[in-house]
Amino acid sequence: MEADWRRIDIDAFDPESGRLTAADLVPPYETTVTLQELQPRMNQLRSLATSGDSLGAVQLLTTDPPYSADAPTKEQYFKSVLEALTQVRQADIGNVIKNLSDSQRDVLVKYLYKGMSVPQGQKQGGVLLAWLERITQVSGVTPIVHYISDRRTV
Amino acid sequence: MSFSNSKDKSVVAVYKLVKAPIYSHCFSQDKSILAVTCETDCLVYRVSNNTPPVLFATLKDHDKTITAVDISIHGRIVTCSQDRNAYVWEPLSDGTYKPTLVLLRINRAATSVTWAPNGYKFAVGSSARIIAVCYYEHENNWWVSKHIKKPIKSTINCLSWHANGVLLAAGGTDGFMRVFSGFIKGLDSKESVAGSPWGQKFPFGCLIREWYQGSYIHDVEWRSQMERIAYVAHDGTLNVVDYQSPVQSVNAPEGLPYRSLVWINDHEIVCGGYSCHPVLFSEASEGWKFAKNLDKSDNNKSSALTASGNADELSGNNDESSTFGISALRKFKELDLKGKVSTDVQESAHENAIVELRPFAESNGQITQVSSCGLDGKIVIYTI
Numbered sequence: 001m002e003a004d005w006r007r008i009d010i011d012a013f014d015p016e017s018g019r020l021t022a023a024d025l026v027p028p029y030e031t032t033v034t035l036q037e038l039q040p041r042m043n044q045l046r047s048l049a050t051s052g053d054s055l056g057a058v059q060l061l062t063t064d065p066p067y068s069a070d071a072p073t074k075e076q077y078f079k080s081v082l083e084a085l086t087q088v089r090q091a092d093i094g095n096v097i098k099n100l101s102d103s104q105r106d107v108l109v110k111y112l113y114k115g116m117s118v119p120q121g122q123k124q125g126g127v128l129l130a131w132l133e134r135i136t137q138v139s140g141v142t143p144i145v146h147y148i149s150d151r152r153t154v
Numbered sequence: 155m156s157f158s159n160s161k162d163k164s165v166v167a168v169y170k171l172v173k174a175p176i177y178s179h180c181f182s183q184d185k186s187i188l189a190v191t192c193e194t195d196c197l198v199y200r201v202s203n204n205t206p207p208v209l210f211a212t213l214k215d216h217d218k219t220i221t222a223v224d225i226s227i228h229g230r231i232v233t234c235s236q237d238r239n240a241y242v243w244e245p246l247s248d249g250t251y252k253p254t255l256v257l258l259r260i261n262r263a264a265t266s267v268t269w270a271p272n273g274y275k276f277a278v279g280s281s282a283r284i285i286a287v288c289y290y291e292h293e294n295n296w297w298v299s300k301h302i303k304k305p306i307k308s309t310i311n312c313l314s315w316h317a318n319g320v321l322l323a324a325g326g327t328d329g330f331m332r333v334f335s336g337f338i339k340g341l342d343s344k345e346s347v348a349g350s351p352w353g354q355k356f357p358f359g360c361l362i363r364e365w366y367q368g369s370y371i372h373d374v375e376w377r378s379q380m381e382r383i384a385y386v387a388h389d390g391t392l393n394v395v396d397y398q399s400p401v402q403s404v405n406a407p408e409g410l411p412y413r414s415l416v417w418i419n420d421h422e423i424v425c426g427g428y429s430c431h432p433v434l435f436s437e438a439s440e441g442w443k444f445a446k447n448l449d450k451s452d453n454n455k456s457s458a459l460t461a462s463g464n465a466d467e468l469s470g471n472n473d474e475s476s477t478f479g480i481s482a483l484r485k486f487k488e489l490d491l492k493g494k495v496s497t498d499v500q501e502s503a504h505e506n507a508i509v510e511l512r513p514f515a516e517s518n519g520q521i522t523q524v525s526s527c528g529l530d531g532k533i534v535i536y537t538i
Contacts, residue, residue, distance in 0.1 A: 149369030
């Protein structure tokens, strides 16, 4: 009995108390991005990646990412991001990262961790880890700390 | 025992006081009295120059961990605790303290407490998504607590009063830094906020402004004469805001978050946190930037060694474009050959995270020394 006081539901009889829900943690976005609005961006990303402009592709995908989109849209968008990331040659990774700004590296790390959390990304785990290794060599733990604490998810 | 095990000149004194984390500490106005939290007690020390602090009172009335302590300009100590209460400790002439319980009317832990500049009211932050502003009512001989609830969504971590004693900045785990009005009728006068750039009317509990940071906010502090607020967050940033311009943000050079900050002057801030040593930031024409580390063990042999090792590995990888797996394997092999993992010994004065910084000495409006407390049970005084 004595040890159990932490398990007492102190909100049980307090209708005003209200627990924090997942929705409370969503940042206050002003608008939401739809899949339709993202389509041109995804096409552009694809064409940049296939034409071999890896820096252009990574700069595009790390600039102004669709934070406010809903989960299925983010899923769709992430597919094209992953495609673009895997098309960059290993030897180019270091160079691409060198040409990114700090905020772009933050976004890139978000996509890397996102990739590690979904099956299609886990198949490309080696590539994602190679990216992460290079980023941490350049920026240290800063982008990872940002990723952990940021509620704007990709 | 007052000693310094650091070669760095910025460390003035190190007091290893207790064997538990010190979550909060405070010096009295004349720096002769030091109060620290230690588990469920608040320990009060007498401090004089160049001698170790002498314990002279133990404030024992809380029955759960004390989370914060503050001393008013009149020498009254206020403590708040996870037991959901606050006590005001009135100093008596014989060196003891007379406790008065303050009923905060909250159902979760109290996390932070701070006296208003005039010393007649204080604010308590809590996990109950409430800020309790407490003041003394003579008629009832009782500390009254008034609540600020909306629109707080989560635990309040930190509070700071504006010098006018009305505006109250608060940061918490919902990722918002907010400015509320803590105006108490009969205690505060409207003249104190006349002409304030933050608004015209300041009824109690009114939300004046809010900023979204998105990560836990660990500490917030007003720079009243500039009408600016600085706060540190768990994403490792120091941020400075005012009533009109957008947030100015700067990253911690080591990436680890700060737990506390102190304004040194109008254009300098010192921060301390998980990197265990204070870091000075300064404002230049292009914005806020890192200025210098205090008490940091650099040119340490082992860290230089690992750094060069990394550099070798980096260039090696570029030449051979080897995959991650092979480089990881090689790393383990190298470690195996060396037969040791790391000799990187922490040489800063704090051996664990700094949780609170406070101004200690001041001359000509400039803070010259700050004190800190840490999870290692030490109080350290640094020269800026």
